[in-house]
Amino acid sequence: MLYLQLFISFFKIGLFGFGGGLAILSLIQMEVEQYGWMSQQEFVDIVAVSQVTPGPIGINCATYVGYTVDGLWGSVLTTFAIVLPSLIIMLSICKAYFWLQKRFTGNPYFEQTLRALRFTVIGLVASAALLLMKPTTFIDPVSWIIFAVVALLTVSPEFIKNKVTDVISHPILLIVIAGIAGYCIYG
Amino acid sequence: MFWQLFYTYLKIGTFTLGGGYAMLPLIQREVVDRQGWIDEEEFLNMIALAQAAPGLIAVNSAIFIGWRVGGWRGVCGAVLGAVLPSFLIILAIAMVFREWKELPTVEAVFKGVRPAVVALIAAPLFKMGKSAMKPSAVSRQPSALFLLISLAAALLIWLAHVNPVWVILAAIVLTLTVVGIQQSTFRKQK
Numbered sequence: 001m002l003y004l005q006l007f008i009s010f011f012k013i014g015l016f017g018f019g020g021g022l023a024i025l026s027l028i029q030m031e032v033e034q035y036g037w038m039s040q041q042e043f044v045d046i047v048a049v050s051q052v053t054p055g056p057i058g059i060n061c062a063t064y065v066g067y068t069v070d071g072l073w074g075s076v077l078t079t080f081a082i083v084l085p086s087l088i089i090m091l092s093i094c095k096a097y098f099w100l101q102k103r104f105t106g107n108p109y110f111e112q113t114l115r116a117l118r119f120t121v122i123g124l125v126a127s128a129a130l131l132l133m134k135p136t137t138f139i140d141p142v143s144w145i146i147f148a149v150v151a152l153l154t155v156s157p158e159f160i161k162n163k164v165t166d167v168i169s170h171p172i173l174l175i176v177i178a179g180i181a182g183y184c185i186y187g
Numbered sequence: 188m189f190w191q192l193f194y195t196y197l198k199i200g201t202f203t204l205g206g207g208y209a210m211l212p213l214i215q216r217e218v219v220d221r222q223g224w225i226d227e228e229e230f231l232n233m234i235a236l237a238q239a240a241p242g243l244i245a246v247n248s249a250i251f252i253g254w255r256v257g258g259w260r261g262v263c264g265a266v267l268g269a270v271l272p273s274f275l276i277i278l279a280i281a282m283v284f285r286e287w288k289e290l291p292t293v294e295a296v297f298k299g300v301r302p303a304v305v306a307l308i309a310a311p312l313f314k315m316g317k318s319a320m321k322p323s324a325v326s327r328q329p330s331a332l333f334l335l336i337s338l339a340a341a342l343l344i345w346l347a348h349v350n351p352v353w354v355i356l357a358a359i360v361l362t363l364t365v366v367g368i369q370q371s372t373f374r375k376q377k
Binding site for chain 1: 200201202203210232236237238239240241242243244245246247250251254255262266269270272273274276277278280281282284285288291292294295296297298299300301302303304305306307308309310311312313314315316317319333334336337338339340341342343344345348350351352354355358359361362363365366367369370
């Protein structure tokens with residue numbers, strides 16, 4: 001039963017994971033919360049780990065959840081389950097590539113749906129961030145200061161494009177600095 | 188072909204931090220410039236497809252290129268190569284993390300990291316919004332209408348705890364309906 005549940009959940013995440021990494025987070029969060037597979041703090045922590053380790057966030061989360069729920073085989077199962085929808089859909093697309101290209105390029109239904117999905121993904125990412133703004137992650141005013149500073153530095157290259165903003169907006173660097181700040185303040 | 192694709196994607200998977208989008212330039216360099224497996228134009232088509240289709244972008248691109256270059260064997264090689272590095276790294280971390288988590292030092296570090304992670308999730312919204320608002324040739328609707336979809340999606344999931352799956356399905360059905368109505372009135376006008 002547990003295996004089946006894990007499989008269905010991560011298959012669903014793979015199937016509806018439009019827009020890649022960040023958009024997939026709200027899907028994962030909903031599933032793991034619903035079944036109590038991971039606490040919210042653990043979820044944020046694993047997103048943090050994903051940001052500083054190589055590879056797609058979806059695979060990282062799937063592997064971690066699988067392992068915490070049911071060890072090695074759990075992680076193999078969840079990783080397989082999140083990849084499987086991609087395999088089915090992308091291989092179908094590859095096989096019908098030219099047919100699809102002729103049929104769907106310029107098709108208003110197809111183009112507008114893709115456009116709507118891009119905007120839906122924005123909402124999904126926003127909800128992932130909003131869902132995490134809770135006392136478990138934002139424990140005191142210092143948390144909000146860290147949040148504001150990291151957010152500002154991340155978007156800084158959008159306003160001032162130079163070498164300095166390029167370096168200070170790097171997610172890995174920001175996470176490491178936030179970690180050091182955490183150690184100094186709470187340690 | 189299996190090993191060649193496996194090795195190429197293993198390399199890409201091991202050395203890219205920050206997920207799918209960060210992988211694309213590396214994939215391009217390996218697959219288009221170095222190996223010459225597909226040309227530039229097909230690569231761009233591939234990116235469009237990998238983004239439009241559900242699932243992880245890195246995995247989607249691995250499947251496409253694997254299939255183009257080496258059929259079934261190519262797909263297996265490329266997907267395994269793309270997935271294996273992050274799978275093994277996270278597995279190793281997961282094995283120790285449950286114990287480390289309890290350490291006061293680790294907990295203090297993560298207290299600082301957690302709000303930063305939320306900021307890293309939220310901040311790209313700015314860029315995503317900007318690029319989504321760019322006018323496109325195919326659209327007759329103003330972008331403001333689409334922004335309502337973003338807003339509704341965020342609020343439904345955040346406040347009403349609606350599963351994102353339903354939100355995505357609703358957005359698809361809504362768009363198809365609206366386009367359907369537009370098409371039929373357009374035809375009547377003709």
